Amino acid sequence: MKFLFLADPLDRFKIYKDSTYAMMREAAARGHELWACEPRHLAWRTGSRVVARATPVLLTGVSDPWYEAGEPQVVELASFDAVLMRKDPPFDTEYFYATHLLEQAEREGARVFNSARALRDHPEKLAVMEFPQFIAPTLVSRDAEEIREFHAEHGDVVLKPLDGMGGMGIFRVGPDGLNLGSIIETLNQGGTRTIMIQRYLPQIVQGDKRVLVIGGEPIPYVLARIPQGSEIRGNLAAGGKGVAQPLNERDRETARAIGRVLAPRGLLLIGLDIIGECVTEINVTSPTCFQEIAQQTGYDVACTFIDALEAALAG
Incomplete structure (x- = not known):
């Protein structure tokens, strides 16, 4: 089968720990054909199908260089057996637009994993709110007073941006409330950005x-x-x-x-x-x-x- 990996640039992979590389290695071992591109290589022209300027990839079996790239080709996404969306966060506007192009490709017959709509409908921090029986007390708000009330109720809390990754922008505020006001201002940017607050879990x-x-x-x-x-x-x-x-x-x-x-x-x-x-x-x-x-x-x-x-x- 023919797999397209939609990911970050291959040259940036740290193959000793990269999960996408592990997927590619296993797929290649089974005889599947590997292709790769980045979200910026997607395009959709009037009256045509969604395409990608994609590159065939052969794994070398060594660490440097770990792959050989063929000549880039413009290929319809629907022509692949599977498109694996493996672009790392953040989930920014370009990621959002990429999901729309991928969803159109799905309407044209492409098989996308994880599916474009599911990626869009399940923001990584907000998705937990669907399962209150499995989560700690949590508030999602941009209102500073509401955030202060949550802190007063729970005493020890963690505040985080909704679009953070790798632990970026996470703050803990204890019962003394030290720097709570400054942290709220930093994260919610004067009430213009929604953030998440959770009870601290020791x-x-x-x-x-x-x-x-x-x-x-x-x-x-x-x-x-x-x-x-x-x-x-x-x-x-x-x-x-x-x-x-x-x-x-x-x-x-x-x-x-x-x-x-x-x-x-x-x-x-x-x-x-x-x-x-x-x-x-x-x-x-x-x-x-x-x-x-x-x-x-x-x-x-x-x-x-x-x-x-x-x-x-x-x-």
């Missing part, structure tokens, strides 16, 4: 667990991203230490319940972030941690993903 010291859910079913290991030093953020991009652990029964039940709701909506792959027993985010754009889990446990996440992708294409 279990973060044991790790922010990434639970990967493929085809509605969680894989049997998680990557606990443990904050280091004085940090409250476990994100690997913020210096957290990733430790693979077996999936516990409580998290399995949570992941299965959420996965079985979201998979039928076109979310073949999601990554839940769980602190203690509470889901804090549902990652849908380009969930990661495939390689960290595989390297520490021997469980091949990419193999499970490509199995699920092939099954979805056959169904």
Whole structure:
């Protein structure tokens, strides 16, 4: 089969940890044909189908160079067996427009994973609000007074922008309210931007667990991203230490319940972030941690993903 990976520039991949690379490697091992492009290479002309200026890719099996690129070609997205949307956040206006082009391509027969509408309909931080039984007390607002009231009620809170990634822009404010006003002004930009406020979860010291859910079913290991030093953020991009652990029964039940709701909506792959027993985010754009889990446990996440992708294409 012929797969198009819609991703960041290949030259920026850190292949020792990149989950998209792990997907490509497994797909190539099964004989699938690999192509790649970036969202900026998508186009839609009047009276025509959505196309991409895409490049055929061969993996070399070594780290440098890790791929050989063929000559770019203008190809209809509907001509691929699968289009894998793996562009990293942020979910900005260009990402938003890309989902519209991908949705049009789907109307033309393209198979997009995760589906364009599902990506658009499930912002990674807001998506948790659909599942109040699995989350900590949370407020989404741009109103400074409402945010202050939430802090007064819960005492110890975390504030974050809705479009942040890798732990960027996350603040903790304790019962003393120190710097709360300044933090609100910084994040909501004078009441013009909506932010998220959640009750602080002290279990973060044991790790922010990434639970990967493929085809509605969680894989049997998680990557606990443990904050280091004085940090409250476990994100690997913020210096957290990733430790693979077996999936516990409580998290399995949570992941299965959420996965079985979201998979039928076109979310073949999601990554839940769980602190203690509470889901804090549902990652849908380009969930990661495939390689960290595989390297520490021997469980091949990419193999499970490509199995699920092939099954979805056959169904």
